[in-house]
Amino acid sequence: MRALSCHQPPHLVVGRGCLAECAPQLAEAGARRAVVICGATRSSVAEALLDRLRVVEVAAVLWAEIAGEPTIDDFERALAAARDVGADTIIGLGGGSALDTAKLVAGLLDDPRPLRKVFGTGTLRPRRNRLVCVPTTAGTGSEVSPNAILLDERDQSKRAVISPWIVPDATYIDPLLARTMPRAITAATGLDALTHCIEAFANRRAHPLIDEYALAGIRLIGAHLRRAVDNGDDLEARDAMALGSLYGGLCLGPVNTAAVHALAYPLGGLFRVGHGLSNALMLTHVLDFNLAAAPERYATIAAALGAGPRLCAVDSARAGVERCRELTRECGLPQRLGELGIPRTSIPQLVDSALTVRRLLDNNPREVTAVDAAAIYERAFGPYDSARC
Numbered sequence: 001m002r003a004l005s006c007h008q009p010p011h012l013v014v015g016r017g018c019l020a021e022c023a024p025q026l027a028e029a030g031a032r033r034a035v036v037i038c039g040a041t042r043s044s045v046a047e048a049l050l051d052r053l054r055v056v057e058v059a060a061v062l063w064a065e066i067a068g069e070p071t072i073d074d075f076e077r078a079l080a081a082a083r084d085v086g087a088d089t090i091i092g093l094g095g096g097s098a099l100d101t102a103k104l105v106a107g108l109l110d111d112p113r114p115l116r117k118v119f120g121t122g123t124l125r126p127r128r129n130r131l132v133c134v135p136t137t138a139g140t141g142s143e144v145s146p147n148a149i150l151l152d153e154r155d156q157s158k159r160a161v162i163s164p165w166i167v168p169d170a171t172y173i174d175p176l177l178a179r180t181m182p183r184a185i186t187a188a189t190g191l192d193a194l195t196h197c198i199e200a201f202a203n204r205r206a207h208p209l210i211d212e213y214a215l216a217g218i219r220l221i222g223a224h225l226r227r228a229v230d231n232g233d234d235l236e237a238r239d240a241m242a243l244g245s246l247y248g249g250l251c252l253g254p255v256n257t258a259a260v261h262a263l264a265y266p267l268g269g270l271f272r273v274g275h276g277l278s279n280a281l282m283l284t285h286v287l288d289f290n291l292a293a294a295p296e297r298y299a300t301i302a303a304a305l306g307a308g309p310r311l312c313a314v315d316s317a318r319a320g321v322e323r324c325r326e327l328t329r330e331c332g333l334p335q336r337l338g339e340l341g342i343p344r345t346s347i348p349q350l351v352d353s354a355l356t357v358r359r360l361l362d363n364n365p366r367e368v369t370a371v372d373a374a375a376i377y378e379r380a381f382g383p384y385d386s387a388r389c
């Protein structure tokens with residue numbers, strides 16, 4: 001077993017209603033001035049948190065200007081707001097966009113370097129402020145990971161900062177917050193979480209410790225995503241999705257994702273397709289491409305999804321991919337890139353952009369060349385035509 005280094009939030013609070021514990025615990029930890037960073041659509045949850053913070057005498061302001069995938073400009077405005085009030089505590093509340101922005105604000109609050117200077121791995125310095133994440137989707141996994149991804153407007157590419165110093169000090173995972181999440185967001189973010197687990201399990205850097213998280217996440221999400229999509233008030237399903245998303249997030253730091261994410265990023269960068277939906281659109285096409293390179297791993301994933309077993313590992317693996325395909329269909333998500341107005345003529349541009357995401361392509365169980373990537377995008381545009389075992 002290879003050596004593995006995991007950075008996880010030291011304080012993890014999980015369960016229905018647990019957000020109520022956030023304000024008193026922050027006050028006890030000595031917080032004085034907090035900024036809550038969130039998207040406009042979650043501001044009512046954030047306002048309730050602000051009220052609780054004021055009750056315990058933590059001055060708190062709201063910065064609720066995240067709309068869609070976050071950009072460097074969003075980050076700079078959020079950072080300025082946090083510096084303006086002399087924040088000692090940064091709280092990210094929402095989906096991955098709000099959480100990633102909050103993590104970077106915390107990471108650079110006392111650091112004069114511009115964000116573009118710290119893109120990459122291991123570039124940040126230890127921080128003095130407190131960072132709290134409260135996910136309202138299930139999800140991104142950002143609430144427990146050392147990763148943050150933003151859109152660089154200069155070249156429309158997704159850029160990452162990866163550092164143990166942006167792992168939150170505390171994370172509150174309250175399934176009740178997901179109850180009002182719209183059906184499409186539940187579906188897209190749930191498939192993102194499933195993708196985290198699948199890509200961590202079938203990964204060149206897979207590790208036995210993380211395998212257990214990944215399989216637990218696949219089982220939970222495979223069994224409950226449809227229920228959560230069909231009935232947002234199904235709290236058992238919301239609980240399961242919150243846990244599945246958490247397990248997926250715990251896979252991100254130590255192992256991370258692979259070619260599904262690498263090929264999904266350009267859809268967000270070039271065409272502003274949301275992160276979860278981008279992954280959902282690419283998932284089965286990349287798995288079709290990958291499965292012959294690691295049939296046993298994909299057969300295990302299929303079993304965790306409740307698909308198969310078949311006579312040979314490749315057929316079992318294929319049954320798992322079919323289950324994923326069914327799941328995206330059942331959840332009502334678009335099946336083809338053309339449905340989002342993306343032109344087929346953009347394939348060369350998508351390929352060029354995807355091939356720059358080496359940090360993830362290098363994790364993939366099968367090498368992805370430019371020709372391969374173009375063929376995968378072609379499949380994502382056109383009707384599925386299953387090859388036989």
Ligand SMILES: [Fe+2]
Pocket residue numbers: 140192193196261275279
């Ligand atoms: Fe993701």
